[in-house]
Amino acid sequence: MEKQELIPHLFRTEFRKIASVLCRAFGIDHVETAEDITSETFLTALETWTYKGIPDNPTAWLYAVAKNKAKNYINRNHLFNDKIAKELNYEASRENDDIEIDLSEKNITDSQLQMLFAICHPSISAEAQIGLALRILCGFGIEEIADAFLTNKETINKRLFRAKEKLRVEKIKIEPIDIAFTPEVEIAKKLETVLATLYLLFSEGYYSESADTVLREDLCLEAMRLTYLLIENEQTKRPQANALLALMCFHASRFEARKNDIGEIIFYSDQDEKLWKQELIAKGIYFFKEASKGTVVSKYHVEAGIAYWHTIKADSDEKWKSILTLYDQLLKIEYSPVAALNRVVAFSKLYGNEKAIVEAKELNLANNHYYFTLLGELYKKIDINKAKMNFEKAFLLAKSRADKDMIQNKISRL
Numbered sequence: 001m002e003k004q005e006l007i008p009h010l011f012r013t014e015f016r017k018i019a020s021v022l023c024r025a026f027g028i029d030h031v032e033t034a035e036d037i038t039s040e041t042f043l044t045a046l047e048t049w050t051y052k053g054i055p056d057n058p059t060a061w062l063y064a065v066a067k068n069k070a071k072n073y074i075n076r077n078h079l080f081n082d083k084i085a086k087e088l089n090y091e092a093s094r095e096n097d098d099i100e101i102d103l104s105e106k107n108i109t110d111s112q113l114q115m116l117f118a119i120c121h122p123s124i125s126a127e128a129q130i131g132l133a134l135r136i137l138c139g140f141g142i143e144e145i146a147d148a149f150l151t152n153k154e155t156i157n158k159r160l161f162r163a164k165e166k167l168r169v170e171k172i173k174i175e176p177i178d179i180a181f182t183p184e185v186e187i188a189k190k191l192e193t194v195l196a197t198l199y200l201l202f203s204e205g206y207y208s209e210s211a212d213t214v215l216r217e218d219l220c221l222e223a224m225r226l227t228y229l230l231i232e233n234e235q236t237k238r239p240q241a242n243a244l245l246a247l248m249c250f251h252a253s254r255f256e257a258r259k260n261d262i263g264e265i266i267f268y269s270d271q272d273e274k275l276w277k278q279e280l281i282a283k284g285i286y287f288f289k290e291a292s293k294g295t296v297v298s299k300y301h302v303e304a305g306i307a308y309w310h311t312i313k314a315d316s317d318e319k320w321k322s323i324l325t326l327y328d329q330l331l332k333i334e335y336s337p338v339a340a341l342n343r344v345v346a347f348s349k350l351y352g353n354e355k356a357i358v359e360a361k362e363l364n365l366a367n368n369h370y371y372f373t374l375l376g377e378l379y380k381k382i383d384i385n386k387a388k389m390n391f392e393k394a395f396l397l398a399k400s401r402a403d404k405d406m407i408q409n410k411i412s413r414l
Contacts, residue, residue, distance in 0.1 A: 006054060006058060007042065007045060007046055007049070010042070010045075010058060010059065010062065011042055011139060012139045013139070014059060014062055014139075015038055015039075015042065015139035016112065016136065016137050016138055016139040017103070017108045017111075017112070018037075018038045018041065018062065018063070018066045018103065019034050019035055019038040019136050019139075020108065020111040020112045020115045020136060020137060021101065021102065021103055021107060021108055021111045022034035022037055022038060022066070022070055022101070023111070023115055023136060023174060024110075024111040024114055024115065024174045025070070025100070025101060025102075027173075027174065028118060028164075028167050028168060028171075028172050028173065028174060029168050031136070031164050031167075032164065033073065034136075035135070035136070037066065037069045037070055037073060038066065040069055041062055041065050041066045041069060042062070044065055044069075045058075045061070045062060045065070063103040066101070066103070067101045067103065070101045071101065109229065109232070110176070111174075112137055112226075112229060113177075113229050113230070113233055113236070114174045114175060114176060114177075115136060115137060115174060116133065116137060116194055116226060116229065116230075117177060117190055117194055118167070118172050118173070118174045118175075119132040119133060119136065119137075119163075119167070120133075120190075120193045120194040120196075120197045121167060121170065121172050121193070122193055123166050123167070123170045123172075124162075124163045124166050124167065125163075126196070126197065126200055127149070127159065128159050128160065128162070128163035128166075129163075129193075129197045129200075130197060130200055130201050130204065131145055131149070131156060131159055131160050131163065132160060132163055132164075133197060133198075133201060133222075133226070134148065134201070134219075134222070135160060137222075137226060138218075138222040138226075140218075140222075142156050142157060142160075148204055148205075148208065148219060149204075176235075177190070177233075177235045177236060187235070187236075188238075191230075191236060191238060191240070191241070192240075194230070195227075195230075195240055195241060195244055195300065198223050198226055198227050198244065199223075199244060199300070201219060201222065201223040201226075202219070202220050202223035202224070202248050202251075204219050205217065205218070205219025205220035205221075205222075205223065206219075206220055206251055206252075206255075217255060220248070220251075220252055220255065221252075223248060224245065224248045224249070224252065227241060227244055227245045227248060228245060231245060231287070231290075238294075238296070239290075239291045239292070239293060239294040239296045239298070239301070240291070240296060240298045240300055240301075242287045242288070242290040242291035243287075243288065243291035243298060243300035243301040243303075243304045244300040244304075245284075245287045246284045246285075246286075246287035246288035246290075246291055246300075246304040246307075246308075247284075247300055247303050247304040247307050248284075249280045249281070249283045249284030249287060250280075250281065250284040250304065250307035250308055250310070250311055251307055252277070252280050253276050253277040253278070253280035253281045253284065253311060254271060254275075254276050254277075254310070254311070255277075256275045256277075257271040257272050257273075257275040257276060258271065264402065264405060264406050264409070265402070265406055268310065271313075273313045276311065281311045284304070284307070284308065284311070285308070288304055288305075288308060291304065298333075299330060299333045299334050302326050302329050302330045302333060303330060305322075305326045306323055306326045306327065306330070306342075309322055309323050309326075310323075315349065317350065320346050320349040320350045321350060323346040324343065324346040324347055324350060327339060327342060327343035327346055328343070331343065337363070337365050337368055337370075337371075338370070340363050340365075341360070341363070341365070341368075341370055341371060341374050343359075344356050344359050344360045344363070344374060344378075345374070347359050348378060353378045353379075353381060353382055354382065356378050357375065357378050357379065357382075360374055360375055360378065361375075367397065368397070369393075369394040369395075369396075369397035369398040369399075369403065369407075370394075371394075372390045372391070372393040372394035372397065373390070373391065373394040373407060373410075375387075375390040376388070376390035376391035376394060376407075376410060377410075380414070384414055387414060388411060388414055391407055391410050391411045391414075392411065394407050395407045395408060395411070
């Protein structure tokens, strides 16, 4: 692999590992320091490898340089503490005295898991949690994060800065999740927040309005990787985590079939089943079975069940009855307009479009373009004029260019 390709690849795979270990070693107060040292390591690689060539083991080289830079930082702090601070009668912290920079595979995994729980703290917003996860645990650059949120670098920098300050104020610790010392209620509460963040991270990729296909898929894969960390650890291997990973696998299996070459959404009924990844479906089934071990039934269980039925392309009453029942269950656990609209789709498969229109109108989601898009679809074979009227309302409410183009195509095809 050429240097031009190798360094970006290593940045994506190794930045998160080095940054997580350093964050864990230095503590939440020094997150920026950990990020800076990690960034400097890659800058050194770029400068050195340009003149001396790529080393035999680039990853080991990066780890060695990161360790040296971290130790130099610690020594500089000691110099301040031991000499300058004494002259100023300043009581400086000596927290870094016994820090060990351990970049073993086990410590990297433990550090990432502990960082995940630290940054998924309810004191900061869900958007900030996702942003920190993308930066520290996924190795995304600020510009990539800005693209994912359809905003600019300045906004992301401010959001991440405020989040880090909040974590400092709250004195959040990066520590192990240990059943022996942590009450079960506390573990369950922390895990609930982490799962919610990973669910949103996956959704940012799967339902993203960004035109960057690679970025969207990367977001999903990172969410899946972090969720897998949870089920690899005995302390966090819970039914909800397995259910969430099953849900992600089922959705990701249809990733390539959901959009055409120009970025337009392809509806489920029109998707090419040959593009579905059977390997991911099989993994989803495995994790779904693991999720059934226990008495907990979370929203992730129900959504995974719905996603599973969607991996079976053939229409049948059994399929749509099962999906409809699951949507009814999901809406009782947690209501959302998207779930309510999707329930109407399942209802129409069983009872026809006319009855489904009645169900849809009861939702009265007058400010939702998906609502009018659904009504347009349901009216297509009943009343062309009403179908067109609803599609036009949807077009006016749609915010993204992709959605507007999709709706315009529907109007053109009437």
